[in-house]
């Protein structure tokens with residue numbers, strides 16, 4: 001249960017940003033699906049639901065998704081559905097059930113930078129951008145490492161995305177995935193991202209390079225390389241060695257998927 005002493009509900013993003021900067025430890029509330037799992041009682045929570053951030057629009061060839069848009073709204077939006085032949089929406093669809101996706105926000109999903117995220121690998125592969133409340137624009141890669149206090153205003157994607165595919169492996173539907181991945185194929189250049197190691201998705205640089213240079217013939221080498229170049233660990237969902245083996249499988253499946 002989400003417990004707090006005081007709830008602020010700013011009516012504009014500017015007001016929310018000022019509040020967030022004055023109260024650096026107060027959590028920003030998306031849907032609270034994740035926040036409510038915390039055992040503590042917060043002195044103050046800043047609810048973003050009245051700031052007008054629940055829009056999906058196209059501006060200058062970019063798809064702009066406000067941070068309070070729910071995962072389900074994205075799944076149901078035609079432009080989002082067509083992005084990269086449905087790769088973005090496919091990643092979201094794997095998360096729990098419709099009732100949950102009707103609540104969970106894209107802002108909370110990106111800001112959480114969850115290692116198990118189904119969304120992060122494809123967000124990276126699509127070269128997504130994060131726009132902060134003060135209109136600073138960060139690439140997905142820079143945002144993954146961004147540590148300043150901030151509010152996400154929206155995320156953005158170029159509508160002319162190249163071939164992108166995403167996959168995740170989980171023991172059963174509605175469980176957390178134990179390994180996730182996405183691939184981008186842009187003019188013979190491959191980018192492969194692997195998450196759930198259990199760390200946040202990251203680029204498998206050398207693996208991507210092998211596939212770019214050797215094509216499908218280089219797959220056995222790439223499958224070995226991914227186990228060596230990224231770090232994997234054990235947790236309650238999978239062991240380190242199982243994750244390594246499955247990351248190799250993921251690389252094979254992702255490369256094959258963008259080459260059909």
Ligand SMILES: Cc1cc2nc3c(=O)[nH]c(=O)nc-3n(C[C@H](O)[C@H](O)[C@H](O)COP(=O)(O)OP(=O)(O)OC[C@H]3O[C@@H](n4cnc5c(N)ncnc54)[C@H](O)[C@@H]3O)c2cc1C
Pocket residue numbers: 027028029030031032033034035036037048067068094095096103104105106107108109110111112114116117118119150151152153174175176177
């Ligand atoms: C039981 C459970 C199972 C899950 N399983 C999966 C899964 O299988 N795959 C998967 O990908 N995800 C999974 N998730 C994560 C889920 O998809 C959402 O990403 C998560 O709930 C966060 O969204 P939220 O709206 O609930 O955010 P909140 O709980 O409201 O916030 C999460 C964090 O983001 C911050 N935040 C929220 N909005 C903003 C903003 N606009 N700007 C800056 N910071 C912000 C909050 O302060 C907080 O730190 C799971 C979550 C739960 C609770």
